[in-house]
Amino acid sequence: MDSLNSATLDAMQLLVSGDSELWNIIGISFRVSTTALLIAVPPSLLIAFALAYGHFPGRRLLISAFSTLLSVPAVVVGLTLYLVLSRQGPLGDWKLLFTQSAMVMGQIALCVPILVAMGHSALQAADRRAWETARTLGAGLLRSVLTVMHEVRFGLLAALLAAYGRIIAEVGASMMLGGNILHYTRNIPTAIALETSKGEFSQGIALGIVLLLLAFALNGMLHYFQGKGRFAV
């Protein structure tokens, strides 16, 4: 118990003192995950919309496929992309393995199914009259899509936050694709795994606190917008 207390105290000191190595790891984590989310959101939401409002062959199969992909472990995504990006793989010439770009690719692969599945659920639950009203009032296709998305924005925001929470905390894909290189591809989860394996708990706990604070902030944000978000058109 004493060791846990002292490790936690050390972790707090690390955070407060502005330890450059710790904050570099936090910066890489946020940079990689935010980039992955920003790239993944537009196509994922359009796919979700097409699945909710479109009528085309194979639609149900695609919905099932995206729901199934939700439960694929991060390490399997990491392994698959590792094989694709490794020197002998089809994209080996791109020399992306053990770079932040590879980590971004892995995190995109992880968050797209979440965004599509949760986005589809939110859009499916939207009142169909919203789409019809937008169209009959002369809105074009894109404006009508954006209008319906605005009407279910809290459901879509929840999807975004869930996806962000998933990718910023995943270790398997980042470890395999990034290689955990200090100051380059070491992010919060891979650093926690490394420090814990060395018996250095302080930095691990400090990074864990950052992740917990992030989760708290994301949930707080969602509730804030749900409470205050009316009239945002």
Add this chain to the structure above:
Amino acid sequence: MNPVVNIQFSGIRKRYRRRIILDDVDISLHAEQCLLLCGANGAGKTTLLKIMAGLLRPDHGTMNIGLGEMKWRRCKNVLQEKVMYLHQHPYMFDASVRKNIAYGLPRNTSPANRRKHVDEALQWAGLEDLASADATSLSGGEAQRVALARAWLRAPAVLLLDEPTANMDQESRLRTHALLRQLKDAGMAIVITSHDILQFQPFAEKLLKLEGGRLTHIGADKPDNVSAFPLQQAHHKQA
């Protein structure tokens, strides 16, 4: 007001799975003419209106707006431009009444013009006091007036109304009637579906009945003398 006012739909067919909803329906719409469409629940009135508004694809059918017959794929955008459909319970976007009314204005309208047009629409529908109110919390009658204000501002050639006064109190009905009359006098072709035929007798020139997927014309066209219009007779026949 949109200049195109004569629209003819021919051979509209629609089925849901094995059930035939519309079977070779022909219907023509003309400026300043009001059609009253009646029929039992599930007869396909809403389906027909949504097809005419370009919101629902028929299995078969053509449209003519004076440029020759067009297939639905080609005429869908024309319909969405010239025809406006109002739901039985109009949908209000999660925004103020003012923003709901402004939604139908062209995107390139300047802020000053936008404000001016919306103010006029609010005044026209008697909604000035509700301009800043949350549109999703309006009563049925108020929401219908917002929907009519949107129509007034957008000024389509054809206005389709699905049970516009269902579940309304007498005062709200009278207000809705007054607004509808003004829209009709402004040159719009109007189609109303309703179970209450007598209520819309003063507006309607034709009474159509949808039954078994077929559209039939009940009685003669309304003559100038309103009292001679056989709607009441048709209503009794229906009963």
